[in-house]
Amino acid sequence: MTADLPKIIVRSGTIEDVDTIHTALLRLGDHIGAPEEIISTADDLRTYGFGEKPAFSTLIAEVDGEFAGLCLHFPIFSTWMGRPGVYVQDLYVEDRFRGRSIGERLLRRVARECRKDGGVYLRLSVDTDNETAKAFYERLGIAWSNYEQVQKIVGEAFFAFADAPMDEGK
Template sequence: MAAIIRPATPSDAEAIVAMLRDLARGLGLEDKIRCTPDDLRRHGFGPAPAFHGLVAEQDGAAVGVCLWFASFSTFRGEPGLYIQDLYVAPSQRGSGLGRRLLAAASAAGRGEGATHLRLSVETGNDGAQRFYAAAGLRWQDTERIFLADSRAFSDLADEAGETSA
C-alpha cells in the first residue's frame, strides 16, 4: 500500500524532528540540528505559522516530510514557496514518494497563489541534486546563498538600534 500524504499537525512534531535528524545524520550534519518538537509546535502551527508541512505516513508511521514557507520574488512580482526540508525514509526511497511530496507542496503553494518554488541542496548531496533535476528543477549558477547567524546576525540587528531615529 502506498504512503498517504497529509498536512502536518502539532502531534507530528516528534516524528518530524526525528526525520530531520536522520536527514542531517545522512549528510554528516547532525551536530547542526537544534530544532526541538516544541520549536515546531510553537512556530509551525497556530494563527500565523512560520512554515507549512506535509507528512507521508505508511501503516501509521511517518516515512516522509516536506516543510516549506511562503516567499516572494520581487523580480517576478509573484509569490512562491521555498522548500526548507524534504525527507523520505530510506525504506521508501525510489518509490516516488519524494516526488509526490514535492508535487503536493507545489499544489498547496499554487492554491495560495504561488507560481514557483525554490530550494537549496547541500553541495555534497549528489543524490538530492539528481532527484531535483529529474523532477524538473534547474540549478541556478547565477546565485549564491549567504547566511548571517549567531553573532553576525546579532551584530546586524544591533546596528538597527544605532542607526534608527
C-alpha cells in the same frame, strides 16, 4: 495472486506530529553528515510551526500508516515575477521508503498547493555535497540556478548585526 500495493498518503502535518517531524529533521542532519547543525527542539517546532503565527507548514507522507517522509515549507514572494511561490526548507524520506516516489509526491503536493494559491515557483537549497539530492531534483526539472547563491548570517554574528546601532546620518 499479487500482494496488495502499499497505501501511500500525503497529508498536512499537525501539532501531534511534532515529535516525528523533529526526529525526521535529526535524521536529515545525520544523512547529510551535519547532525551538529540541527539545534532546534520539538518545542521550537511547536511554537513556530503550530503556534499563533506559524512560520512554516509541513506535509507528511505515510505508507500503510507509517511515517515515510516530510516536506517542511513556507510561502515566499518574487518581486521580479510579482507572484508568490513556496520555499522548501527540508525534504526528507526515510531510507526504507526511498525509490517509491515519496519525495516527488511531497514536492508535487507542495507545488500544487502553491499554484492553487496563485504561486508560480518553487525554490529550495541543496547541501553542496549531496549529489544524490541534486540528481533527484534535476530529474524532476528543479534546476540549479546559475545566477544565485545562498548567503547567510547566523548565531552571534546575526545577533551582533541585528543589534548594532544604525548610523542615521548615512
